[in-house]
Amino acid sequence: MIQTREIREASGVSQRAFSERAGLTQSHISQIESGKMEPGLSSFIDMTRALDLELMLVPKKLVPAVLGLVKAQATPDMHIHAGQPNDKRFARAERLVKKMKQLYGSSAELDRIEDILRFLRRVNPSDQEMQLVRELIARLEPYQASSEAAPIVRDIAQNLQRLRNSIAHGVSIEPKPAYSLDDGDGDA
Known part of the structure; x- marks a missing residue:
């Protein structure tokens, strides 16, 4: 239930306001967020609705498809917490880029990598x-502590x-030639 706190904070809701919306005591919310207590089903439903979320039961094999649809329809102000294994990989990659920025300063390429990672995560x-x-x-x-990284x-x-362009525009990752000579072109 540690994610409860992250989602609540990302929504800009104080613990007191959250407890009032959910109809639970602030102490109860605090214990749930700290992992000292697990909420019952009815409390869990009340908490999700207090955060303007809806609880949905999805067959396990369909979870990736549902998450993909939800993320595709998400707006920038929505906070989607999928908890997928890729989230950890993206977080690690983002930390690496942040570390490189601290060591060598920001660059257009590092900024672009950071932006693309955020896009790909979504x-x-x-x-x-x-x-x-x-x-x-x-x-x-290997280049995170090397000046030869540029x-x-x-x-x-x-x-x-x-990769970002291929996903966003549904095109092949392979670059295409600027022009091609077709064998059947009779204008030559």
């Missing part, structure tokens, strides 16, 4: 897309940008 990439993200971030890790960071930013 769209719930496929396993193949996530594998590419993992590989690119793994390439970045060309690697630039390459990773470009590759992540291609």
Whole structure:
């Protein structure tokens, strides 16, 4: 229930206001948020509704599809907490970029990587897309304390940008030639 506190705070609701909305004592909410107590089903439902959320039962095998639909329809002011394994990977990658910014200062490439990671976290990439993200971030890790990172960071930013574009626009990740010569073109 530790996520309860994160969601409440992200919604900008104080613990006192939350307890009033949910019809529970502030002490009870505090114990739930600290993990000292688990709420009963009716308390849990009251808490979710107090945060303007709705409890939904979904078959386990359909959870990824439902989360993908929810994230696709989410607006920037919505706080979606999926708890997926990818969330930890993105958080680790974002910490790495933040550390590099602290060590070497901000750069256009690091800012772009950071923005793309936020985008990818929201769209719930496929396993193949996530594998590419993992590989690119793994390439970045050895350079986190190296001044030779600039060309690697630039390459990773470009590759992540291609992935982002392919997801956002539904196009192939492979670059296309600016022009092509067709064998059947009779105008030559």
